Amino acid sequence: xxxxxETDEATGAGEKGVRPTSEPALGLRGVSxxxxxxxxxxxxAAGAPLVLDHADLSVPQGAFALLVGGTGSxxxxxxxxxxxxxxxxxxxxGMVSILGRDVRGLSPRESAGLVGYxxxxxxxxxxxxxxxxxxxxxxxxxxxxxDQMRRRVAETxxxxxxxxxxxxxxxxxxxxxxxxxxxxxxxxxxxxxxxLDEPTSMLDPVAEKSFLSLLFRVNRELGxxxxxxxxxxxxxxxxxxxxxxxxxxRPYQVPLGSLAGEPDLLTQGDATAPQTTASxxxxxRVVRASGAWLRYEREAPWVLRxxxxxxxxxxxxxxxxxxxxGKSTLIMAVAGMLRLQRGHVSNALSGSQALLPxxxxxxxxxxxxxxxxxxWSSSAGYTREQMLALAESFGLTDALDRHPYDLSGGQxxxxxxxxxxxxRPKxxxLDEPTxxxxxxxRSLVATHVRQAAARGATVLLSTHDVAFASAVAxxxxxxxxxxxxxxxxxxxxxxxSWVWHA
Amino acid sequence: xxEAGRRGALAFETCHxxxxxxxxxxxxxxxxxxxxxxxxxxxxxxxLCFAVCCTGWxxxxxxxxxxxxxVALVCLANPLFSxxxxxxxxxxxxxxxxxxxxxxxxCMGASLVCMLQWVANAAHVLTEDRLLELSGTRxxxxxxxxxxxxxxxxxLRRRFGVVESARGACTSAQAPRKGGRxxxxxxxxxxxxxxxxxxxxxxRARGWELGGRRTxxxxxxxxxxxxxxxxxxxxxxxxxxxxxxxxxxxxxxxxTMPALRPWWGYVPFALLALxxxxxxxxxRLKEGRLGSVENR
Numbered sequence: 167x168x169x170x171x172e173t174d175e176a177t178g179a180g181e182k183g184v185r186p187t188s189e190p191a192l193g194l195r196g197v198s199x200x201x202x203x204x205x206x207x208x209x210x211a212a213g214a215p216l217v218l219d220h221a222d223l224s225v226p227q228g229a230f231a232l233l234v235g236g237t238g239s240x241x242x243x244x245x246x247x248x249x250x251x252x253x254x255x256x257x258x259x260g261m262v263s264i265l266g267r268d269v270r271g272l273s274p275r276e277s278a279g280l281v282g283y284x285x286x287x288x289x290x291x292x293x294x295x296x297x298x299x300x301x302x303x304x305x306x307x308x309x310x311x312x313d314q315m316r317r318r319v320a321e322t323x324x325x326x327x328x329x330x331x332x333x334x335x336x337x338x339x340x341x342x343x344x345x346x347x348x349x350x351x352x353x354x355x356x357x358x359x360x361x362l363d364e365p366t367s368m369l370d371p372v373a374e375k376s377f378l379s380l381l382f383r384v385n386r387e388l389g390x391x392x393x394x395x396x397x398x399x400x401x402x403x404x405x406x407x408x409x410x411x412x413x414x415x416r417p418y419q420v421p422l423g424s425l426a427g428e429p430d431l432l433t434q435g436d437a438t439a440p441q442t443t444a445s446x447x448x449x450x451r452v453v454r455a456s457g458a459w460l461r462y463e464r465e466a467p468w469v470l471r472x473x474x475x476x477x478x479x480x481x482x483x484x485x486x487x488x489x490x491x492g493k494s495t496l497i498m499a500v501a502g503m504l505r506l507q508r509g510h511v512s513n514a515l516s517g518s519q520a521l522l523p524x525x526x527x528x529x530x531x532x533x534x535x536x537x538x539x540x541x542w543s544s545s546a547g548y549t550r551e552q553m554l555a556l557a558e559s560f561g562l563t564d565a566l567d568r569h570p571y572d573l574s575g576g577q578x579x580x581x582x583x584x585x586x587x588x589x590r591p592k593x594x595x596l597d598e599p600t601x602x603x604x605x606x607x608r609s610l611v612a613t614h615v616r617q618a619a620a621r622g623a624t625v626l627l628s629t630h631d632v633a634f635a636s637a638v639a640x641x642x643x644x645x646x647x648x649x650x651x652x653x654x655x656x657x658x659x660x661x662x663s664w665v666w667h668a
Numbered sequence: 669x670x671e672a673g674r675r676g677a678l679a680f681e682t683c684h685x686x687x688x689x690x691x692x693x694x695x696x697x698x699x700x701x702x703x704x705x706x707x708x709x710x711x712x713x714x715x716l717c718f719a720v721c722c723t724g725w726x727x728x729x730x731x732x733x734x735x736x737x738x739v740a741l742v743c744l745a746n747p748l749f750s751x752x753x754x755x756x757x758x759x760x761x762x763x764x765x766x767x768x769x770x771x772x773x774x775c776m777g778a779s780l781v782c783m784l785q786w787v788a789n790a791a792h793v794l795t796e797d798r799l800l801e802l803s804g805t806r807x808x809x810x811x812x813x814x815x816x817x818x819x820x821x822x823x824l825r826r827r828f829g830v831v832e833s834a835r836g837a838c839t840s841a842q843a844p845r846k847g848g849r850x851x852x853x854x855x856x857x858x859x860x861x862x863x864x865x866x867x868x869x870x871x872r873a874r875g876w877e878l879g880g881r882r883t884x885x886x887x888x889x890x891x892x893x894x895x896x897x898x899x900x901x902x903x904x905x906x907x908x909x910x911x912x913x914x915x916x917x918x919x920x921x922x923x924t925m926p927a928l929r930p931w932w933g934y935v936p937f938a939l940l941a942l943x944x945x946x947x948x949x950x951x952r953l954k955e956g957r958l959g960s961v962e963n964r
Contacts, residue, residue, distance in 0.1 A: 295816070355875070518840045524832040571862050
């Protein structure tokens with residue numbers, strides 16, 4: 167007994183005083199919040215807009231709670247208010263409590279040990295160079311003594327089965343592994359409440375599922391209360407015990423069943439929707455890859471192993487397949503960005519192609535969204551009016567004066583996509599265009615892909631998003647082992663598929 | 669570290685990093701401050717042998733492709749600048765080539781290349797992880813910064829490729845290619861800054877800036893045997909350094925070089941320089957993987 171007390175004393179974040187009680191793990195009472203305005207901006211008569219408006223919430227201990235809402239609904243703000251170290255600047259009223267204690271009364275040390283926070287991006291939340299160092303980072307900060315630190319790191323590694331990559335460099339891990347590492351390094355600190363902000367939106371479905379099942383084990387076996395903010399609750403419904411939907415700055419409890427199902431991405435009766443007839447019209451062939459072999463380094467394994475692909479003019483082709491099956495590589499090879507070791511790619515539209523990379527930030531370089539959209543206006547020949555019309559159709563009108571990096575990830579993606587569409591490319595290459603997007607944004611991307619196709623553009627896109635692919639694609643190719651395993655009309659492909667079905 | 673499975677055992681792999689740190693400090697320090705043919709030769713042999721242990725025959729030989737020309741360059745360039753020495757070998761126009769100047773250049777070039785090789789060897793044994801471990805908890809900011817930099821460099825390089833090629837692939841924009849590099853660096857900077865905001869939050873959320881005593885996770889505990897080994901290596905290095913001091917004082921290239929004689933003073937440095945190779949060979953013999961030197 168004295169040993170545990172000693173531990174608690176030493177870590178400063180112990181479990182004393184938080185014996186199971188009826189107190190909710192996370193409670194909000196009449197919480198309102200508005201962001202501080204940057205200096206120099208005029209005061210509005212009505213004050214800054216409220217992101218949270220008299221929000222009430224009670225998450226019981228041991229719950230697996232979902233906080234559902236689209237981009238900009240205030241999910242992230244709500245989560246961050248529960249963690250004093252990363253609370254946004256602004257005006258807060260009402261009370262936020264963790265296990266019955268007001269967060270304003272929590273010392274940073276207590277908060278660090280009591281509440282864990284996992285961020286969205288697998289790339290930017292990792293601090294240290296190697297896995298073991300990342301796991302120990304929080305414990306080192308808390309000054310946990312050596313043997314306790316080793317114990318916690320060891321137990322966390324054991325729990326997640328991370329032993330094989332304990333000595334690896336973080337840079338060599340996949341996105342899914344990095345996100346798991348982020349979760350593990352937070353759990354090392356043994357938090358009672360775990361907050362996660364869109365933790366799986368950057369992961370592919372397989373990595374997402376394995377992440378969620380581990381998160382579920384954390385919740386059930388370790389008794390850690392979990393709150394996940396997400397715009398895509400579908401995959402989490404099996405694990406969640408309670409769900410709240412953000413509306414008008416307030417979370418409302420909703421039945422879990424109401425969150426199931428996919429909304430239609432294209433409006434009913436859209437004239438541009440893909441043809442459901444079995445055989446697409448025989449248009450001329452514009453892209454052809456034959457026997458393409460490619461690897462990135464001499465000793466590395468082959469990524470493409472004799473890959474064949476044909477695209478006809480005006481076709482929308484979806485590429486599906488697991489991680490590392492070569493989807494992105496094939497797209498880059500078609501774009502002429504990679505040199506094949508064997509075989510060849512001919513691309514009749516190489517002079518008028520546009521590529522949307524997985525990270526839209528790679529295309530954004532201007533100080534404001536409107537300048538971003540106008541960057542290529544003189545060379546590609548479009549007018550400001552055309553730009554404004556397109557921006558409006560993407561719902562970006564209000565964002566035009568802002569810096570691209572002040573936009574949400576979803577808006578950045580739409581901005582980069584709009585920037586490409588303005589150049590009227592004849593070949594659109596899209597690498598996971600709906601990754602991390604909420605339903606509204608996915609629907610916008612779907613609509614514009616179909617419009618581009620109706621205009622005569624050929625589209626090649628890779629995706630893990632079955633609903634999106636079946637909404638926009640005419641044909642679908644399955645990539646496996648560096649080859650196109652089969653190509654079918656999209657409707658037929660998805661109806662026959664065992665694992666990819668809408 | 670990922671390579672460790674494919675090659676055989678390596679000296680200093682199983683002891684606390686303080687031992688190799690003392691060793692390499694000694695061998696590199698002596699190499700830098702001593703310019704004497706026998707010491708230089710011993711150092712070259714030691715460095716090359718251990719390079720073979722670290723990277724295998726093929727890569728060590730491949731290294732010679734730039735190392736030998738480098739030595740030749742320094743050796744041949746020295747007579748251009750140095751007109752000292754008495755033994756004239758040839759006169760090429762205004763340049764008089766003297767034996768002593770050539771010897772000095774050879775010795776200089778060999779030491780230079782061999783120091784680089786020792787540093788490369790040290791990097792093989794003292795990986796970033798182990799170096800960080802040496803710095804301990806005294807410099808948390810520096811340690812964290814170095815650790816962060818190590819993981820960010822590959823990310824930055826990968827992103828540079830993405831930015832460059834993504835922009836190049838958008839031919840429909842008809843954008844001029846000029847200023848591509850500048851553009852890429854602007855994007856990378858903005859991207860990295862954006863990331864750093866979230867990384868700072870992630871650090872703060874895990875108790876960075878708490879103040880108070882910080883601890884450090886020890887990957888390898890410091891045992892009595894490690895201390896003993898470090899002291900032994902240190903004493904050997906000290907003996908070698910004393911001998912090097914004496915040898916250096918008695919040696920001069922100009923005006924003429926004294927004759928070299930066998931001397932017991934070379935023994936400590938020879939032991940020191942060949943120590944890691946010998947240790948590696950013993951370890952691999954025990955493992956029965958001597959062949960793995962060739963089989964790589």
